[in-house]
Amino acid sequence: MAKRATRAEWLERVRAWKGSGKSRAEFAAKQEYSERSLGWWAWKLGSEGEPPDKKPKAAKRPRRSKSQSFELVELVTQPAPAPLTMRVGAVEVLVERGFDREVLGGVLDLLEARR
Secondary structure (H helix, E strand, C coil): CCCCCCHHHHHHHHHHHHHHCCCHHHHHHCCCCCHHHHHHHHHHHHHCCCCCCCCCCCCCCCCCCCCCCCCCCCCCCCCCCCCEEEEECCEEEEECCCCCHHHHHHHHHHHHHHC
16 A cells, blocks of 8 residues: 655645646646645645645736836827718708618608608
8 A cells, every 4th residue: 555645745746736837637647646636635735825836927027117207198089070961851860970870761761751
C-alpha cells in the first residue's frame, strides 16, 4: 500500500501544479496521484485559507507618472440635418432623421387615399 501524503506534501504538489501552467489532468497524468485528488486538495487548501500560489497574473499596466502631460482635444459635432417636409395635398408631413419607413408609408397611403 502506498504511503499517505501529508498536508504539507499536498500543499507542495498543488503549488507545483499551479506553477506549471498545465491543466490539472496534464499535470496529474505524470504523477502517482489522481487528478481528482489534486483537485480536492487544491480546493481544501484554498478553503482553509492556504493560498496554493495561484497561476501568475498578467502583467499590470505601468502607472502614469505625475509628470505626464495630456493633450486637450476639442470635439466638434455636426448639426443634425434639417428635417424633410413633404406636402400631400394641403397636409405637410415633417420627416425627422431616424424615421420609421413603415409608419411613414402608412401615413402617406392614408393621405393619398383621402385626396
